Amino acid sequence: MVSPLVYSPAYAQDEESQLNIDDAEYYYVKNYKSGDCVLCANAYMIMRKAFAKDSLFFSCITNKRLRKYACTTSTGNTMKHIYTFTCDGITYTVKYKSLKGKYAERKEKIISMLKKHPEGIVGLGSSKYGVHGVLLTKYEDGVFYAADSALNFDEVNKGIVPYKETIMKSLKTIKHIWYIKEVSGESISNHVKDMKLTVKVKQVDSRWKLTWKVKDDDTSLDGYKVTYAKCSTIKNGGSYKLLKTTKHKYLYVDDKQNGKSYYYKVRGYVKDKSGKRVYTKPAKVTITMSKPEENGEDNN
Numbered sequence: 001m002v003s004p005l006v007y008s009p010a011y012a013q014d015e016e017s018q019l020n021i022d023d024a025e026y027y028y029v030k031n032y033k034s035g036d037c038v039l040c041a042n043a044y045m046i047m048r049k050a051f052a053k054d055s056l057f058f059s060c061i062t063n064k065r066l067r068k069y070a071c072t073t074s075t076g077n078t079m080k081h082i083y084t085f086t087c088d089g090i091t092y093t094v095k096y097k098s099l100k101g102k103y104a105e106r107k108e109k110i111i112s113m114l115k116k117h118p119e120g121i122v123g124l125g126s127s128k129y130g131v132h133g134v135l136l137t138k139y140e141d142g143v144f145y146a147a148d149s150a151l152n153f154d155e156v157n158k159g160i161v162p163y164k165e166t167i168m169k170s171l172k173t174i175k176h177i178w179y180i181k182e183v184s185g186e187s188i189s190n191h192v193k194d195m196k197l198t199v200k201v202k203q204v205d206s207r208w209k210l211t212w213k214v215k216d217d218d219t220s221l222d223g224y225k226v227t228y229a230k231c232s233t234i235k236n237g238g239s240y241k242l243l244k245t246t247k248h249k250y251l252y253v254d255d256k257q258n259g260k261s262y263y264y265k266v267r268g269y270v271k272d273k274s275g276k277r278v279y280t281k282p283a284k285v286t287i288t289m290s291k292p293e294e295n296g297e298d299n300n
Contacts, residue, residue, distance in 0.1 A: 021051045022137070024159025026059070027152045035077045038133035039063050040149035041122040042070055042178055045135050046085060046092050048119040049180055056189035056270045056278060057088040060222075070094070079178070089188035095181040103172045110174070111139045117179055120147070125173035127166075134166055136174075144171060192221075192270055197283035199266050208253045208287050212266045214280060221268040223247045225279070231261040231286065240265055259291035 027044060043066050050058035068074040069085045081096035099106040113121050120137040123146075134146040137160055148166035151158040163171060199212040212224065224247070227240035234240070243264070244251060253264070264287060268280040 021048055022160050024152070024157050027147050027149075027159045028157050029149055029153030036063055037149050038079050038122060038124060038178070039067060039070060039077050041133045041135040041147070042066060042079070042094060044147050044149075045120050045122055045178070045180065046087075046094070048137075049092060049183065050087065050090065050187075052119060053090055053183070053187055054190070055088045055090060055187040056192065056272050057187075059271070061087055082181075086185070090183060090185045092180055093182040093184075094178055096176065096178050099175050099177060106175065107171065110136065110144075110171075110177070113177070113179060114139050119180060122178040123168075123171075123174040124176040124178075125171075126169045128169065129167065132168060134163075134168055136163070189270060192268075192278045192280055195268065195280040197266055197268055197280055199264070199283040199285045201264075201285050201287055203255070204252070206255050208255060209250060210253060210264060210266065210285065211250045212268075212283060213249060214268060221280075222270045222277075224249070224266055224268050225277075226251055226264060226266050228253075228262055228264045231263055234263055253287065256289040257292050258289050261286055261288045 047061040070083045072078045120135045124133045134148045137145045144163035146163045197214045226243045228243045229240045265282045265284045267282045269277040
């Protein structure tokens, strides 16, 4: 079975691509591991449904996050026949189904299900290399389209292609599917602006360590922006400077050893469908640097 481990959808730059869930960038695979094809196809399917549900966290639905809910073990890739997965306040119930009957009957069933499920359905069948799974996304003008994780990793990025261009053999081999049976809840990511971070600081050797968290579930935040300024600068009407943008929930700051006080401000963010950052409320902490040594210089 050939398949990637984790896909990492990227935000396209032009406006048309930003608003199109079929854009190839959303299906790009960051790492590749044999055996995860069905898991990846399930992640694609839920990602597309989350996009339709206006979740700002849709791009955070990855194999890594889905695995422990969708697979029989937390580290394996054998899929459950039914599972539930919750992200951004939305719960997805996914179910397995065997397709019976002759090919013509199974084909009509797949077409019918694609009409009911525009997010797509996961099909398991035979490929050039063995058993394989892809996400069937639509049937249009007599052509099936699919997202094949094996075609979206490393320097290859084909996104959604006609089924015949995937590594799968004939559609006749697809006799098993996974589909989203039920969706409940509503997206909470539109409330990102209401989320409030808390930040703490402690001295570690010759540096200061800032750590932060948010009271609400921030596991899907895309990153954090850290800015800083001298306290005296802000009191005189000055502004903050960017220190770093990071995906970590901590940051080390060098001790300036000048005895002056600085404000550090942290804000989390997610990207909306246009690629624009939506920020949480800021959290601010003050650090008073160590005083310079008697024979040292005042490093401003």
